Amino acid sequence: xxxxxxxxRLAGVSRSTVSYALSGKRAISxxxxxxxxxxxxxxxxxxxxxARALATSQTMVIGLLAEFLEDEFAPAxxxxxxxxxxxxxxxxxxxxxxxxAEGTRGLxxxxxxRMVDGVVLLNVAEDDxxxxxxxxxxxxxxxxxxxxxCTGVDVFDLDFEETGRHMLEHLARLGHRELxxxxxxxxxxxxxxxxxWRLRNAAAxxxxxxxxxxxxxxxxxxxxxxxxxxxxxxxxHPGATGLILNNEAAAAALPSVMHERGLAAPRDLSVVGRYSxxxxxxxxxPYSSVESAPDRLxxxxxxxxxxxxxxxxxxxDPYVVRFVSPELVDRGSTGAPPAG
Amino acid sequence: xxxxxxxxRLAGVSRSTVSYALSGKRAISxxxxxxxxxxxxxxxxxxxxxARALATSQTMVIGLLAEFLEDEFAPAxxxxxxxxxxxxxxxxxxxxxxxxAEGTRGLxxxxxxRMVDGVVLLNVAEDDxxxxxxxxxxxxxxxxxxxxxCTGVDVFDLDFEETGRHMLEHLARLGHRELxxxxxxxxxxxxxxxxxWRLRNAAAxxxxxxxxxxxxxxxxxxxxxxxxxxxxxxxxHPGATGLILNNEAAAAALPSVMHERGLAAPRDLSVVGRYSxxxxxxxxxPYSSVESAPDRLxxxxxxxxxxxxxxxxxxxDPYVVRFVSPELVDRGSTGAPPAG
DNA sequence: CTGAAAGCGCTTACAG
DNA sequence: CTGAAAGCGCTTACAG
Numbered sequence: 050x051x052x053x054x055x056x057x058r059l060a061g062v063s064r065s066t067v068s069y070a071l072s073g074k075r076a077i078s079x080x081x082x083x084x085x086x087x088x089x090x091x092x093x094x095x096x097x098x099x100a101r102a103l104a105t106s107q108t109m110v111i112g113l114l115a116e117f118l119e120d121e122f123a124p125a126x127x128x129x130x131x132x133x134x135x136x137x138x139x140x141x142x143x144x145x146x147x148x149x150a151e152g153t154r155g156l157x158x159x160x161x162x163r164m165v166d167g168v169v170l171l172n173v174a175e176d177d178x179x180x181x182x183x184x185x186x187x188x189x190x191x192x193x194x195x196x197x198x199c200t201g202v203d204v205f206d207l208d209f210e211e212t213g214r215h216m217l218e219h220l221a222r223l224g225h226r227e228l229x230x231x232x233x234x235x236x237x238x239x240x241x242x243x244x245x246w247r248l249r250n251a252a253a254x255x256x257x258x259x260x261x262x263x264x265x266x267x268x269x270x271x272x273x274x275x276x277x278x279x280x281x282x283x284x285x286h287p288g289a290t291g292l293i294l295n296n297e298a299a300a301a302a303l304p305s306v307m308h309e310r311g312l313a314a315p316r317d318l319s320v321v322g323r324y325s326x327x328x329x330x331x332x333x334x335p336y337s338s339v340e341s342a343p344d345r346l347x348x349x350x351x352x353x354x355x356x357x358x359x360x361x362x363x364x365x366d367p368y369v370v371r372f373v374s375p376e377l378v379d380r381g382s383t384g385a386p387p388a389g
Numbered sequence: 390x391x392x393x394x395x396x397x398r399l400a401g402v403s404r405s406t407v408s409y410a411l412s413g414k415r416a417i418s419x420x421x422x423x424x425x426x427x428x429x430x431x432x433x434x435x436x437x438x439x440a441r442a443l444a445t446s447q448t449m450v451i452g453l454l455a456e457f458l459e460d461e462f463a464p465a466x467x468x469x470x471x472x473x474x475x476x477x478x479x480x481x482x483x484x485x486x487x488x489x490a491e492g493t494r495g496l497x498x499x500x501x502x503r504m505v506d507g508v509v510l511l512n513v514a515e516d517d518x519x520x521x522x523x524x525x526x527x528x529x530x531x532x533x534x535x536x537x538x539c540t541g542v543d544v545f546d547l548d549f550e551e552t553g554r555h556m557l558e559h560l561a562r563l564g565h566r567e568l569x570x571x572x573x574x575x576x577x578x579x580x581x582x583x584x585x586w587r588l589r590n591a592a593a594x595x596x597x598x599x600x601x602x603x604x605x606x607x608x609x610x611x612x613x614x615x616x617x618x619x620x621x622x623x624x625x626h627p628g629a630t631g632l633i634l635n636n637e638a639a640a641a642a643l644p645s646v647m648h649e650r651g652l653a654a655p656r657d658l659s660v661v662g663r664y665s666x667x668x669x670x671x672x673x674x675p676y677s678s679v680e681s682a683p684d685r686l687x688x689x690x691x692x693x694x695x696x697x698x699x700x701x702x703x704x705x706d707p708y709v710v711r712f713v714s715p716e717l718v719d720r721g722s723t724g725a726p727p728a729g
Numbered sequence: 730c731t732g733a734a735a736g737c738g739c740t741t742a743c744a745g
Numbered sequence: 746c747t748g749a750a751a752g753c754g755c756t757t758a759c760a761g
Contacts, residue, residue, distance in 0.1 A: 077747090100439075127464065404754090440756090737756085
């Protein structure tokens with residue numbers, strides 16, 4: 050490969066002139082510029098990223114930590130990755146994807162070795178082990194998901210409390226008095242998936258305030274277990290007229306379950322989920338849902354991260370915790386409870 | 390961050406001694422090694438990846454080109470990414486993920502700038518525009534998907550011809566005489582998805598040899614269009630007793646379609662698909678399927694790529710085109726055609 | 730067994 | 746407007 054020295058020689062100028070001609074960081078005579086450009090074109094010159102990183106302390110790479118946990122619903126993760134990756138590319142950054150099961154080690158490796166200018170953490174837990182590593186790192190970090198302690202990082206998440214309240218009140222207004230909430234598996238919650246209880250507690254409070262019975266159950270994140278869980282929940286609470294789903298796998302499995310039980314929404318059962326429009330389309334889900342906005346959250350996280358990387362915001366500027374408000378996309382799966 | 394110079398100073402040795410102590414590339418006295426190790430621990434030293442890359446011409450990063458095309462079924466792509474990423478990490482490499490719509494530009498950027506030691510291309514088309522770029526690059530490349538011209542790259546793919554033949558003969562042996570094959574959308578094929586016609590032509594030849602009627606149709610890759618396409622195909626060919634699916638979206642949509650038509654497999658219709666066990670589980674698909682082996686293909690591609698990167702194989706060694714043989718996973722969705 | 734030094738390919742003050 | 750040179754943080758022949 051051609052180096053900047055080759056270009057300089059061919060153009061008959063110094064290496065610094067080539068560098069400045071390419072970066073535009075100082076004025077260059079038209080003649081010099083033309084000769085540099087011709088030489089660059091002739092040699093097919095592209096600066097060596099490693100050398101540039103060494104000289105500038107900037108890699109133009111963002112680390113993306115996405116753990117594919119055995120017990121989580123992988124397709125839901127994909128949209129966050131796409132949102133982050135697309136936005137990063139738009140802003141001139143490449144993505145170093147770390148999917149190791151032990152995210153802490155991967156995070157330490159890419160920050161310590163200066164492979165990245167900043168980091169986006171997906172799927173953040175209440176007491177996420179990666180956060181101490183991130184705080185100790187010299188690079189800034191942005192999270193998708195709300196941890197217990199937000200110091201030193203920018204945080205973006207769906208407002209799960211508002212989501213829980215909103216879903217419950219939507220069904221309450223339609224006249225439902227007994228509802229089932231299907232959450233994520235218990236181990237997701239135990240591992241620190243705070244959004245599970247944030248949504249549930251908010252829904253429970255709203256239910257209590259309105260005198261509504263809310264049966265909170267947890268469901269598996271995989272087939273076929275989640276199907277069994279749904280049947281069990283419906284068997285256990287025959288009086289329930291509405292279903293709230295905070296579990297993507299449950300949403301994907303519900304159509305078969307309802308077919309099997311001869312139920313139609315909203316005729317026999319009102320259903321409202323929490324997943325993205327993209328997800329609804331992929332899985333052909335006919336239920337109204339609160340948009341989880343994965344692409345938007347990924348985009349917000351990267352934008353803020355790049356502002357920090359490029360010094361537009363400094364560590365002295367306050368770190369943000371930004372919630373996306375729930376928006377209910379109506380797909381006609383909720384209505385008045387069946388008479389009687 | 391601490392540099393190698395800081396470590397050397399603290400340990401009271403030269404920088405080369407630190408480097409050699411860490412790499413093990415030359416003998417070191419026990420005393421020196423102990424002092425270096427202590428200094429490394431005290432300073433929390435990790436070599437700077439950019440500096441090392443500059444000195445060694447090795448980045449320990451593999452580029453992964455995965456385009457998320459608007460008209461493709463994204464969840465199917467995820468498993469290839471996981472296979473590639475996990476294998477790369479196991480072998481000591483990180484992954485630079487490029488998802489730009491214009492893959493050619495991204496590929497040129499990461500190879501020209503030497504950000505990567507090698508490249509894996511996913512979703513390779515018959516006449517893939519990225520291949521000329523890859524062949525011109527100094528880094529080796531491995532493909533998942535068979536292009537028209539395999540020169541200069543290692544290629545891994547499911548044996549789609551054998552798959553088509555196998556699926557057809559499986560149903561033929563059970564006594565079926567009229568079958569429908571649902572392929573990918575036409576534009577996937579036009580864009581160069583050779584696997585579509587490779588499977589179809591092989592199935593058609595096998596059908597002809599056995600005097601079986603095979604209706605080849607194409608189906609959308611999204612909901613709800615694919616549901617309509619399936620209904621239309623079943624309406625158009627009421628005599629068909631078996632369905633062959635070479636379209637993930639069709640497989641995901643078929644349970645609803647069959648419910649709507651009151652059909653059960655294999656009682657009314659025998660069904661065989663082509664997708665991974667992981668996919669079957671995620672979407673709760675009850676159909677027997679030929680395993681598409683995304684994790685295995687990703688793993689094979691990375692293994693071979695790393696062999697080339699590390700010089701275990703050179704450009705003089707022949708490039709391989711390796712097909713994974715189809716294996717039918719029986720989920721009980723095929724049987725004898727309904728009597729009459 | 731060890732150190733001083735060259736070199737990887739850039740960027741950017743410094744001097745003119 | 747331009748060039749010579751220092752420096753980024755490593756690795757690795759070279760010399761002892």
